Amino acid sequence: MNLLTRSIFGAFSLLPTLLIAAPNEQPNVVIIYGDDVGYGDVGAYGSKMIPTPNIDRLAKEGLLFTDGHCAAATCTPSRYSLLTGVHGFRDGISILPPNAPLSISTEKLTLPKLFKQAGYTTAVIGKWHLGIGERGKPVDWNGDVKPGPLEIGFDYSFLLPSTNDRVPCVYLDGHRVVNLDPNDPLFVGTSPNKVNRPGSTRYPDGRKDPKAMTYYRSTHGHNHSVINGIGRIGYMAGGKSALWDDETMADVFVEKAVDYISSQKEQPFFLYFASQDIHVPRAPNPRFKGKTELGFRGDAMVQFDWTTGEIMKALEENGLSENTIVIFSSDNGPVYDDGYADGSKVKKSFGESDRGHDGSGIYRGGKYQIYEGGTRVPFIVRWPAKIKPGTSDALVNQIDLLASFAELFGLEIPADEAGDSRNSLDALLGKDTKGLPFMIEEAAHTGRALRVGAWKYIMPEKKSWAGAAQPARLYNLAEDPSEQTNIAEKHPEKTELMAKQLKDLMGANGVRAHVGGESPAQQ
Incomplete structure (x- = not known):
């Protein structure tokens, strides 16, 4: 008997053969999302100074992508793109201040809404940083705190409302602040x-x-x-009475995730687990302190590895490991001193550690920056029932998860929704070794770049994160993966062609409308 699922338009369509008839045989989906975790912060990606046995096991049992990207080199735009399939710059999304209103329209198609259309329950646990409340109206932290995750498609949410370096320093369970004393209003x-x-x-x-x-x-x-x-x-x-304890935050989120997995094991579920690690202020539990020679940052990464292991253990103990898709990644590349004197120092070359560990691996730059280290992050997909373990060099991006899952579920995406999300399902399953023909990269301020195969074009910047204006840059990553030599002047035609393509893509309603065939810069 074929399983019917409701499309976004309210019609019915047959699920593809990837899914089995019984609803509880649909794959569960868990996204484990790190914060400021760089390509080189994981053992499977070359880290020598931070032990990450649980993430390494995940990589060994899944598909490790060497060219996997978040949509932007900063947190809020990446999270926005992950959940909406739209580049943050199109909607004016930047790093949000405390008390910012909800940045995602409640009318917009989102990843959790897509999962609900496919019959899933949905949850978000961890860091939010996408705003809460209505624009132009103060949030009442002593009453119902909304709109937020529950209004954009999540059935359950347990959050730190903004991020751990911003107020309010309280947990939000659904619409209510946890343990709030009405006699001490917030x-x-x-x-x-x-x-x-x-x-x-x-x-x-x-x-x-x-x-x-x-x-x-x-x-x-x-x-x-x-x-x-x-x-x-x-x-x-x-x-x-509602204040969180920074040093027990990972434990609290893990407990909520384990409880959610256990409670939903009889039906398909989507869990977006957004860790606060290894974002500042880094305050790992005392049992993790001193586990590395890299201070609070390295120890917080060990804590995040433990978190990953606990979630994987919960899946195994509930008999869900075989048919659960686990996606491990990060919202942007690494940063060291990001506002606190926690011992994570940098050299004069911004983004380079002074202790023998580079969170970007061989790649240049990190958080905030338009170079590869800003968006090329750990990207692992594990689904034992369908994905053969290995390594893939395919170009993939988190922004494409929405369209890829729509393909998996046999759902159509309206033309005016998720315009930057493209179907990369075959690449995510290991069937396509090339992945995206082209891809936009986004960084702080006006940093924009275009990847076409090994070629990377970075548009001129009037103001870069480093402060100074920057000219147009062109790199061949096959020959210069660390982006050390700007060859724009040596290849003026290539530079001009990619500059025009990037301008056209940025001015369009979305990338998906420009997919037809090869990128002009590939020709």
């Missing part, structure tokens, strides 16, 4: 004057009282409200 804002109210707990202001930052000091930009001895971005007052 307020969030951009200045002490906007949040301090009679009867609500007041926290030290790191600018006026830097000694309050007892965990470690801020090096730049993280010196507003001091919570748990750590300076944050933004101000909060109240909510003392």
Whole structure:
């Protein structure tokens, strides 16, 4: 008997033969999403100084991509693209401040909505950083905190609302702040004057009282409200009973993920697990401290490896390992000192570690930057029932997961939705060794690049993350994977052709409409 599933238009279509008739035989899907985890931070990708046995096992049992990318070199745009199939720059998405409204329209097609159309339950656990609340209307942190994940397709959510270096430093379970005392109401804002109210707990202001930052000091930009001895971005007052403990955050998220997996084992589910590791402020549980010679950053990566292992263990213990698709990746490349003096230093060359470990591997740059180290991240797909373990050099991108799962489920995507998401299912399953014919890369400010095979064109920047203007750049990654030699002047025709293609793609409604055949720059 064929399984029928509702299409996005409300019609019915047959599921492809990849899926078996009974609903509980559809593959579960778990995305394990790291934060600031670089290509070279994982043992399977060449790390020598950070032990990652659980992630390495995942890679050994799955398909490891050597040219796998997030959509942008910064967090919010990457997460936005992952969930919507749209490049962040098209919708003006950048790194969100505290108290930012929900950045994803509740009317927009999202990855969790697609899964729900295919009969799945959906959950998000961990870091959100995509905004909560209505534009132009203050969030009531003491009541129902919405709209948020539940309004864009998730059935269950347990979050840190923004990110761990920003206020409010509380967990959000569905629409409600966890353990909030109504006698100590919570307020969030951009200045002490906007949040301090009679009867609500007041926290030290790191600018006026830097000694309050007892965990470690801020090096730049993280010196507003001091919570748990750590300076944050933004101000909060109240909510003392609801404060998270930075050092137990990984444990809390793992517990929620394990409970969710156990409770959903009789039906297909989609879990988007977005870890806070290894984002600043890095505060690994004491049992992980000292596990590396790389300080808090290295130890936090060991903690994230443990987290990955616990999720895999939960799948195994519930008999779900064989028919669960696990995707492991990161929201952008690595960064070291990102606002705290936690011992993660850099040399004069931005993005390069001074302790013998480079989180970008052989690739140049990292978080915020348009070079390969900004978006080329660990990308592993494991599905024992369908995917043969190995290594793939196919070019793949997280933004294409939405269209790829639509193909898997036999669902059509409306022409005006997920315009940058392309079907890469064959590459993700190991059947296509080439992957995308071309791909946009996005970084902070106006950083944009176009990948066409081994060729990479970077458009001129009036202001780069490093501050100075940058000319057009062209690299042949087959000969120069570390992007050391700009050959734009040696190949003016190639440079001009790729510049025109990138301009056309950026001005279009989406990449998917331009897929027909080869990229002009390949010809």
